[in-house]
Every structure is written in C-alpha cells, then in structure tokens.
Amino acid sequence: MESIQAVKGMNDILPDQIGWWHFVEITTRKVFESFGYREMRTPALEKLELFARSIGESTDIVEKEMYTIADSKGEWLALRPEATASMVRAFIQHNLQADPLARKFYTIGPMFRHERPQKGRYRQFHQIDAEAFGVDDPMLDAEVMYMLRSLLQKLGLTQVALHINTLGCTECRPVFRERLTRFLEQSANRLCPDCQRRRHANPLRTFDCKVDRCQAALVEAPLLLESVCEHCALHFGQVKGYLDDLGAPYVVDPRMVRGLDYYMRTTFEIITDRLGAQNAVGGGGRYDGLVRDLGGPDVPGIGFAIGMERLILLLQQGQPSPVRTPPVFIAVLGDTARHRGFLLSQELRDLGLEVEMDYEGRSLKSQLRRADKLGSRHVLILGEDEIQRNEAQLRDMREKTQTLLPLSEAAAELRKVATVPV
Numbered sequence: 001m002e003s004i005q006a007v008k009g010m011n012d013i014l015p016d017q018i019g020w021w022h023f024v025e026i027t028t029r030k031v032f033e034s035f036g037y038r039e040m041r042t043p044a045l046e047k048l049e050l051f052a053r054s055i056g057e058s059t060d061i062v063e064k065e066m067y068t069i070a071d072s073k074g075e076w077l078a079l080r081p082e083a084t085a086s087m088v089r090a091f092i093q094h095n096l097q098a099d100p101l102a103r104k105f106y107t108i109g110p111m112f113r114h115e116r117p118q119k120g121r122y123r124q125f126h127q128i129d130a131e132a133f134g135v136d137d138p139m140l141d142a143e144v145m146y147m148l149r150s151l152l153q154k155l156g157l158t159q160v161a162l163h164i165n166t167l168g169c170t171e172c173r174p175v176f177r178e179r180l181t182r183f184l185e186q187s188a189n190r191l192c193p194d195c196q197r198r199r200h201a202n203p204l205r206t207f208d209c210k211v212d213r214c215q216a217a218l219v220e221a222p223l224l225l226e227s228v229c230e231h232c233a234l235h236f237g238q239v240k241g242y243l244d245d246l247g248a249p250y251v252v253d254p255r256m257v258r259g260l261d262y263y264m265r266t267t268f269e270i271i272t273d274r275l276g277a278q279n280a281v282g283g284g285g286r287y288d289g290l291v292r293d294l295g296g297p298d299v300p301g302i303g304f305a306i307g308m309e310r311l312i313l314l315l316q317q318g319q320p321s322p323v324r325t326p327p328v329f330i331a332v333l334g335d336t337a338r339h340r341g342f343l344l345s346q347e348l349r350d351l352g353l354e355v356e357m358d359y360e361g362r363s364l365k366s367q368l369r370r371a372d373k374l375g376s377r378h379v380l381i382l383g384e385d386e387i388q389r390n391e392a393q394l395r396d397m398r399e400k401t402q403t404l405l406p407l408s409e410a411a412a413e414l415r416k417v418a419t420v421p422v
C-alpha cells in the first residue's frame with residue numbers, strides 16, 4: 001500500500017534536528033525576557049477578516065497565499081500567515097492595555113503561507129515574533145532592533161546585516177504614492193504584468209519585484225525616504241542616532257518595502273547573502289494605526305518576526321550541532337536485575353538524570369554496544385550475582401574502568417558523575 005506523505009512544503013522536524021530548535025527557543029526566551037517581553041500564545045486559526053484588514057487586501061499574502069477554510073456556519077477562517085494581527089487582536093480583546101505589565105509580548109509558533117516551496121521558503125514555517133505596544137518614541141524602535149541583534153549575537157550569528165528604512169505616515173505616504181504612481185504610468189510598458197497591477201493597487205510593492213526589467217525601470221523612481229514629512233524624517237534621524245549610540249551597525253535601504261500594509265515609519269529587515277533567493281531572516285517595523293484600525297484604542301505598536309527555518313539553516317552553516325548530554329545507561333542481566341533496573345531508572349530520572357535501559361533481555365555485549373551508540377559515558381551494570389549481593393558495577397565507557405559499589409549508593413554516585421542536560 002502506498003504510504004502517506006506530509007503536505008508539500010510542510011516539514012517534520014526530526015530528533016536529530018531538534019537540538020537546534022531548543023537552542024534557539026531557549027536563547028530567545030532568555031534574551032526577550034531580559035528586555036521585559038512576556039510570552040503569549042494565540043490560535044493558529046483566526047477569522048479571515050483579521051488578516052484582510054491588517055495585512056491588507058492587495059498584498060500577496062492575503063491575495064494568494066492564505067489557507068482559508070469555511071466553517072460549518074459559512075464563516076471564513078484562515079490559518080495565520082503571521083502573528084502580528086493575532087497579537088493585536090488578543091491585545092484588544094483582553095484589554096491588555098489596562099495591564100501595566102503587559103506591553104511587550106513574544107510568541108513562537110507555526111505560520112502558514114501557500115507559497116512555492118524552495119530552500120528557506122515553506123508552506124508551514126515557524127516564526128519568533130515580538131511586539132511592543134504603547135510607545136511611539138524612536139528610542140523603542142532602536143531598542144527593538146537592538147534586541148533582535150542581541151538575540152542573533154547570542155546565537156552566534158554574525159554575518160547578517162540590519163537594513164532599515166522609513167515608510168512615512170498617513171500624511172506623507174499618500175502624497176508620495178501619487179508621485180510614484182505617476183512615475184510608474186510613464187514607465188508602464190516596461191513593467192511586468194504583476195507590477196502593472198500593483199501600479200494601481202499597491203505601487204510601493206513594485207520596489208520588491210524580482211523581475212529584472214521592473215528593477216531597471218525603477219532605477220530612476222522617486223524614493224519615499226527622500227520625501228517623508230518633517231515628523232517622519234526627525235523620527236528616522238533619531239532612530240539612527242540611538243542605533244549609533246548603541247553601536248549597532250545598519251544599512252539605510254530606501255528601496256526596502258515590506259510585504260504587509262500595516263507599517264508606518266520605521267521598517268527593518270535582517271538580510272543575509274547565504275540563503276540564495278530567500279535573503280530575509282527577519283523583518284518588522286512600526287504599525288502605529290493598526291490597533292485602532294482593528295477596533296482597539298489608539299495605541300502605537302512595533303515588532304518583528306524571525307523565520308526560524310532560515311535562522312537555523314544559517315546557524316547550521318557555521319556551527320557544530322548543539323551537543324546533548326548523553327543518557328546514563330543501565331545494563332541488566334536476568335529478570336531480577338531487570339526489575340531493579342526498571343525501578344532505579346525512575347529514581348534516577350526523578351533526580352534529574354536522563355536514563356536509558358535495556359528492556360529486551362539482550363546480552364551484556366549488545367547492551368554495551370547500544371550504550372556506546374547512544375554516547376553514554378556511564379553505564380550501571382546490574383548482573384545476577386551483583387544483585388544478590390545488593391551491588392552494581394559502574395562502568396566508565398571512556399576510561400574503560402569499572403567500580404563495584406553498593407546498590408544503595410548507585411543513585412547518589414551517578415548523580416555526582418553524570419551531568420544533567422538543561
């Protein structure tokens with residue numbers, strides 16, 4: 001019978017890979033919590049309208065990449081393509097604005113976009129997402145980017161660049177949009193069919209088009225960064241100033257536009273040249289009108305998300321896999337020893353040790369071979385004779401030495417010699 005495969009673009013994360021995920025998750029929690037962020041978990045399924053109203057009707061994500069489901073009452077739901085909209089929804093729904101402790105949040109989990117799968121681009125992928133509400137001071141913009149940088153540094157990722165830009169505000173962006181639309185009209189015959197469409201629906205997105213002839217047509221295009229209002233220019237200048245003060249290098253990238261419509265003013269991306277076409281490891285920005293537009297109070301917000309698969313692909317290029325402390329192994333010979341070994345394993349686990357034992361009555365030689373494969377350094381051998389005398393042999397696989405000890409002391413001794421994984 002034919003076996004069933006996973007859905008295209010959705011991957012299993014197997015035990016040989018999971019060490020990377022744990023390493024990234026543990027480090028993220030430590031770094032984010034030191035900046036005052038608290039974890040929140042939201043559902044994978046939300047009302048479709050939430051994403052349409054926040055990410056934007058004419059974005060690629062909403063137009064063509066969402067997994068949508070009509071539930072039995074005919075209401076349209078969607079698997080979340082990103083986390084910001086859900087975090088904002090939860091912030092409003094639970095009136096978190098009233099909680100002085102709840103201003104900075106993070107979440108880690110799967111997102112879904114129906115894109116063409118390739119290296120670094122999947123249909124189910126994972127994001128580390130951070131969002132901060134309530135402060136529109138540029139100091140927070142710099143701090144958010146600094147936190148992202150700190151995380152990447154703690155993970156040991158150095159060969160990435162922080163690109164920053166400003167997308168203006170509701171005052172200056174519409175004026176620029178018209179200017180850009182006029183420019184695009186003049187170059188219309190040089191644009192690809194997608195950009196012909198974007199020209200009206202979302203002209204800024206033409207900057208993101210990968211088609212060569214569109215890129216060529218846009219060389220002369222006006223830049224938003226050069227025509228933002230005084231307020232936005234001041235804000236951007238201060239963000240850069242704070243980044244300089246923090247010693248965090250950045251590249252001003254006036255052609256960087258984000259694929260989601262909710263941004264205003266500061267936007268940023270973490271860029272790599274080591275993942276082929278998928279060069280963004282993370283991205284984010286300020287979204288000051290979004291909470292209000294989704295029916296909440298007029299509270300500013302800023303955040304970012306990191307793609308975990310891309311991050312881990314990069315980490316794997318530069319570092320050995322995170323080491324895992326191998327288990328203590330209990331080798332047992334005969335039924336009485338097997339029973340004692342079974343009880344002792346639970347006792348050792350209660351003490352925080354990781355323990356493996358043989359359940360199948362194999363020969364000592366084959367049990368030791370298995371312990372060796374598992375990388376166990378310490379093996380406790382419970383032989384039939386030893387058990388009669390309430391004793392056990394503690395074998396050090398590296399030193400190839402063996403010590404006889406009273407069974408009653410085995411747990412304490414193993415706890416002393418075997419280090420516990422954290």
Ligand code: HAM
Nearest residue numbers: 082084121122125280281282283284285303304305307
């Ligand atoms: P985004 O740029 O759409 O932003 O996604 C953030 C990151 O998620 C990307 O830089 C990339 O690493 C990863 N990513 C996106 N799509 C895929 C995919 N199909 N396969 C693998 N990785 C992918 C957002 O999602 C915003 N919500 C970020 C944000 C938070 N802005 C403010 N707060």
